[in-house]
Amino acid sequence: MPNPDTNIQSLTDHLFRNESKKMVAVLTKIFGTENLETAEDIVQDTLLHAMNVWKIKGLPDNPSAWIFRVAKNKAIDIVRRNKHSVQYDFSTGERALLTSEYTVSAAMENLWKEEFIEDDLLAMMFACCHPAISSENQITLILKTLCGFSTIEIAKAFLTTEDIISKRLYRTKEFFRAHKVPLAIPSQEEIKKRVDTVLHAIYLLFNEGYNSTNTDDLIRKDVIEEAMALCKVLSENKHTQIPDVFALLALMCFHASRLDSRQSINGEIILLPEQDRGTWDQELIRQGDEYMDKAAFGDSMSSYHLEAAIAFEHCTASTFENTNWNRILYYYDWLCKISPSPITSLNRIVAVWHLHGARVALTELSSIKEKKKLESYYLYHSLAGELYSKMNDSGQALASFNVAMQLTNSEPEKRILHSKIAALLN
């Protein structure tokens, strides 16, 4: 017989993540963005209560409805206790009806109505990604407030200290306290720009989960899952169904399909040529393909479209040798035009290498614009080392690998560089 505890745990983990986002959004609508902590506390209390009761009594028939009811009641308690507190502003709209005993229950019910929740969640995402908040603070807040990660988990995911995460959260919450940003979906004129900011945050979030190699595997996967779930919220809401949203979703599906093949069970990095293509998640690739179709309407060609197209080429190549580098280089050239960055240029060189050989690639590598910015990036030196070694220039290759070695703190990355150096010396 399965242990009922772990059973409930696994069932509730997913449910909790999903429902806490909605609860935090509705509670923030009720208590205001200046009181994010109140919303967070109610959600935490609710989930804790659910865990305790369910452990004894088992799962209720409708767990979502159960926790929503508990959260509602907790919210009513706080409203009753703080009717006249200056901390909360119940002076406007439907919230005003929370202050009368005649209407508090009905008003609370109305605020939690199913039909508003999707929009509340969307509005909450816009608030977290307010343009006046820095990107790193945006994604920290998303993980903490919206996705319910602990500061320890976030610190692990971002390879930083709890202290830094707490400071980021404090600063962001100060911003909300000072500005009392209303929870709302931006106007028609504004929405495209605001969606861009949200997409950028989701993209960063995904990359944090996808690229960090010495993070706890479970947290990494959770971050990736959350990034995709948030993007799905955008794709499912009529206000935000724009091509870029679907393009980013496609991009994430394609990347996520290869997730398990990128690392061995011992935590060693497996590079693309050696990855077992049989383990790539075909269902995710199929979903990505569907999102690509949806991304193709209108005349928008965002960096997400191009990155998704590149990822698609990798996902659908039967072997590494069969990769269509021609098309990939074409997309990279385009990408460098619409969204130039040293990192994109660096990735483009890989396509140049496989298409035109190491010599051409090296020449182009040395002429990358803003090369200076890459000099502190281990992959730049690692790629240079790779190219030098292909040209049989072991001296330069070794030097490059050694610089790369000094620029990464990740153990798996260090180990893979070690193996490359060892191959040179043999």
Place this chain on the structure above:
Amino acid sequence: MKDYLLLFRGGEAKTERQNPEKWQAHMQKWMAWMGGLQQQGKLVGAQPLDESGRQIKGTKKVITDGPFMEGKEIVGGYLQCKAGTYDEALEIAKGCPILEFESGIVEVREIQELKM
């Protein structure tokens, strides 16, 4: 705009309460009525009052226990609102869901400015 106090008496809240569905439907009507006032910016505040209570009287501050009045005469709640005229306040009061009961009474009083 002047301020008015609506005092509620009577009604059958107690019997209604015993049937949760009926009660909820009834409270939805309060919600609709007060929500309308809120939207027009006319609602100031409203609360039901507990039926029990005591009275303090005179310079000797003599306290007497309730129930001190017949049930239907007890003030069971109040609402303070804004209205342009007394007649408008009266119109507002006509929408009060307590008047769905034969015993329901709404007393409408203008809040007086105490001129010195």
